[in-house]
Amino acid sequence: MKKSYYQPEDLSKFKNISDWSPELGAKFFEYYNTVFEEGALSAREKSLIALAVAHVVHCPYCIDAYTKDGLQRGIAKEEMMEAVHVGAAIQSGATLVHGVQMMGIHDKLSM
Amino acid sequence: MKQSLRARSNPLAKTDTQQAQLSAGPFADGSLPTFEAQLQQHRLPAIRPKTLEILQLNMGYMCNQVCAHCHVDAGPDRKEKMSRQILQKCLDLLSSTDIHTLDLTGGAPEMHPDFRWFVAEARKRGVRDLIVRSNLTILRANKSYKELPAFFAEQGVHVVSSLPFYKREKTDRQRGEGVFGQSIEALQVLNELGYGKEGSDLKLDLVYNPSGAFLPGDQTALEHDFKKALQEDFGIVFNQLFALTNLPISRFLDYLIASENFEDYMHALVEAFNPAAVAQVMCTNTLSVSHEGYLYDCDFNQMLGMPVASAIQHIDNFDIDLLAQRKIEISQHCYGCTAGNGSSCQGAMT
Numbered sequence A: 001m002k003k004s005y006y007q008p009e010d011l012s013k014f015k016n017i018s019d020w021s022p023e024l025g026a027k028f029f030e031y032y033n034t035v036f037e038e039g040a041l042s043a044r045e046k047s048l049i050a051l052a053v054a055h056v057v058h059c060p061y062c063i064d065a066y067t068k069d070g071l072q073r074g075i076a077k078e079e080m081m082e083a084v085h086v087g088a089a090i091q092s093g094a095t096l097v098h099g100v101q102m103m104g105i106h107d108k109l110s111m
Numbered sequence B: 001m002k003q004s005l006r007a008r009s010n011p012l013a014k015t016d017t018q019q020a021q022l023s024a025g026p027f028a029d030g031s032l033p034t035f036e037a038q039l040q041q042h043r044l045p046a047i048r049p050k051t052l053e054i055l056q057l058n059m060g061y062m063c064n065q066v067c068a069h070c071h072v073d074a075g076p077d078r079k080e081k082m083s084r085q086i087l088q089k090c091l092d093l094l095s096s097t098d099i100h101t102l103d104l105t106g107g108a109p110e111m112h113p114d115f116r117w118f119v120a121e122a123r124k125r126g127v128r129d130l131i132v133r134s135n136l137t138i139l140r141a142n143k144s145y146k147e148l149p150a151f152f153a154e155q156g157v158h159v160v161s162s163l164p165f166y167k168r169e170k171t172d173r174q175r176g177e178g179v180f181g182q183s184i185e186a187l188q189v190l191n192e193l194g195y196g197k198e199g200s201d202l203k204l205d206l207v208y209n210p211s212g213a214f215l216p217g218d219q220t221a222l223e224h225d226f227k228k229a230l231q232e233d234f235g236i237v238f239n240q241l242f243a244l245t246n247l248p249i250s251r252f253l254d255y256l257i258a259s260e261n262f263e264d265y266m267h268a269l270v271e272a273f274n275p276a277a278v279a280q281v282m283c284t285n286t287l288s289v290s291h292e293g294y295l296y297d298c299d300f301n302q303m304l305g306m307p308v309a310s311a312i313q314h315i316d317n318f319d320i321d322l323l324a325q326r327k328i329e330i331s332q333h334c335y336g337c338t339a340g341n342g343s344s345c346q347g348a349m350t
Ligand code: SF4
Pocket: B063, B064, B065, B066, B067, B069, B070, B071, B072, B073, B074, B075, B106, B107, B108, B135
């Protein structure tokens, strides 16, 4: 048995999810591909958003894919890192804002 | 300064070592199909030449730069250069055939002592498109080379220049410290002479190739980004951007192996295989001549020591009809020409 839950080669097998559910698979990939087309946001901007979200959801496959995508698009490493910080800031902010809940409960229960 | 593989006695300086490497690893254990098997799987016939339109001359391996990705293994220590006799034979070919495009490459072709004479003579023979592949920094190297842009303009030379990125850092990492600044100066001089300007006949194209083990993105999008950045930051204009895939040859192959990227890179190339690109690879209308006068299907095959599969192997006994009957010599490096939208010396093809 392999020693990791994640296998890098699984990324290229992503399309195989359609094998056991062709209709839903096809719908998903059509949706996915449409989302990343040029639109009100450029494909370049979407790539950076995807990279940030990939970090927030801790997906090693997406981090691999969107780092390469960024390189191919000529996105600079500084831009990539700033995108990751945006994701990290929102994630830590989301944690910290719950501190207000904690403070409220604390104060309600305290004399 | 870095040195060529040859000067470092690196085993990959030898063409048979490179050829063996291209058939090893994933291609030997069957985890990836060879290029030949891939063509067969797609029911594509062997690649054959169409009408010969372009003669590409490798004038020699000397270069003022030692780029990390160079597939020629060029550098200041490489002294090989085309003799006047071979140059004359090439001129004769221009007169006796319908070849309409001459593509001068190297190394830095400008460093060849007969360069100016040859360009002027080729012009006299009515070449329609006379391409010089310039690394740009050579045009700033010393007083004599600084006169070259004006000479190019006078001769109507079509300048195709390599600029790996529109920002300093990536360019200098791939091509060497200070390369970006000098390249920008050279481009500004070319622009002042009318190169790359709208309505001008003087064509200036840029070549982009990725600075690492990844494939180039969409050529149109990259061209847009290059144009915007170079215009805004430096006031530079140019005609077209060609996005080229790095082929796993020579120094780029050495880099792939040393950085443990060889297998992944070959996987990426094979995954990006585009059957539609096969019919348009550049070997179908180009012939490459080495500094010694030997004939190759392309500059890449020349660097891998894979001469044309024909009874005619040298410019001395050139026979256009016999050469037209040959099959193109292929190996796994050809995946670099058929990845995604395809990549030729003219960039994306499909
Ligand atoms: S890539 Fe071009 S400029 Fe760089 S070393 Fe090779 S021949 Fe010279």
